[in-house]
Amino acid sequence: MKNVLLVVALISVVCLSCDGRQTKKEALERAIAKLNLKSSPIEMVTYQPEAYVEIVTDTIISNHIKVNIKNYSLLDEQILVSDATDAIYKKTNYQRVFASEISISNASKDIFSMHISAKQFKTINADPFWDSATLQHTWVNQELSTANDIKLDISFINPKNKAYKLYRMSIDANGQQTLNLIEEHI
Numbered sequence: 001m002k003n004v005l006l007v008v009a010l011i012s013v014v015c016l017s018c019d020g021r022q023t024k025k026e027a028l029e030r031a032i033a034k035l036n037l038k039s040s041p042i043e044m045v046t047y048q049p050e051a052y053v054e055i056v057t058d059t060i061i062s063n064h065i066k067v068n069i070k071n072y073s074l075l076d077e078q079i080l081v082s083d084a085t086d087a088i089y090k091k092t093n094y095q096r097v098f099a100s101e102i103s104i105s106n107a108s109k110d111i112f113s114m115h116i117s118a119k120q121f122k123t124i125n126a127d128p129f130w131d132s133a134t135l136q137h138t139w140v141n142q143e144l145s146t147a148n149d150i151k152l153d154i155s156f157i158n159p160k161n162k163a164y165k166l167y168r169m170s171i172d173a174n175g176q177q178t179l180n181l182i183e184e185h186i
Contacts, residue, residue, distance in 0.1 A: 041090040062147035095159035100138040
C-alpha cells in the first residue's frame with residue numbers, strides 16, 4: 001500500500017508540474033519569429049569602384065605625336081551585377097560604367113579626337129554582350145604604333161558573366177580610323 005501511494009504521489013507531482021508553460025527555448029524561438037515578421041532586410045549596396053576614378057595617360061610617339069587618353073568612371077551610370085536577399089540582408093552589387101576620351105595631336109594640329117563608351121558599340125552591334133558591358137580600359141599599343149599609324153587597344157567587360165572583348169583601333173596620320181575585334185571571351 002505504501003508503494004501504491006508513493007507511485008500515485010509521484011504521478012500526481014509529474015502531472016501537476018506539467019502546466020503547459022513554454023520553455024526558454026520555445027520563448028526565444030517565438031521572439032525571433034515575431035522580430036523577423038516585423039523587420040525588413042537591411043539593404044547593403046556596393047559599387048565597384050566605390051568613388052570616382054580617373055586615369056590620364058599621355059604618350060609621345062616619335063618625338064612629335066602626342067596621344068592623350070583619359071579613362072574615367074561615370075557616377076550616374078552603373079550595371080547591376082548581383083542582387084541577393086536572405087532573412088537579414090538584401091545585398092546589391094553594382095559595377096560603375098566607364099568611358100574614355102582620346103585625343104591625338106602633333107606639334108601643329110589636332111589629328112583625332114573621340115569619346116569611347118560601350119553605348120556606342122551597342123548601337124552598332126546587337127550582340128547581347130553589350131546589354132551589360134562597360135569599357136574596361138583604353139591604351140596605346142606602343143609596340144605596334146608608329147608616327148603614321150597609331151594603334152589603340154580598347155577592352156570591354158561584361159561584369160555579370162565576366163565576358164570580355166578586345167578591339168584594336170588604328171588611326172593614320174590624317175585621323176582616319178579602322179576598328180578590328182582582336183579577342184573575345186563570351
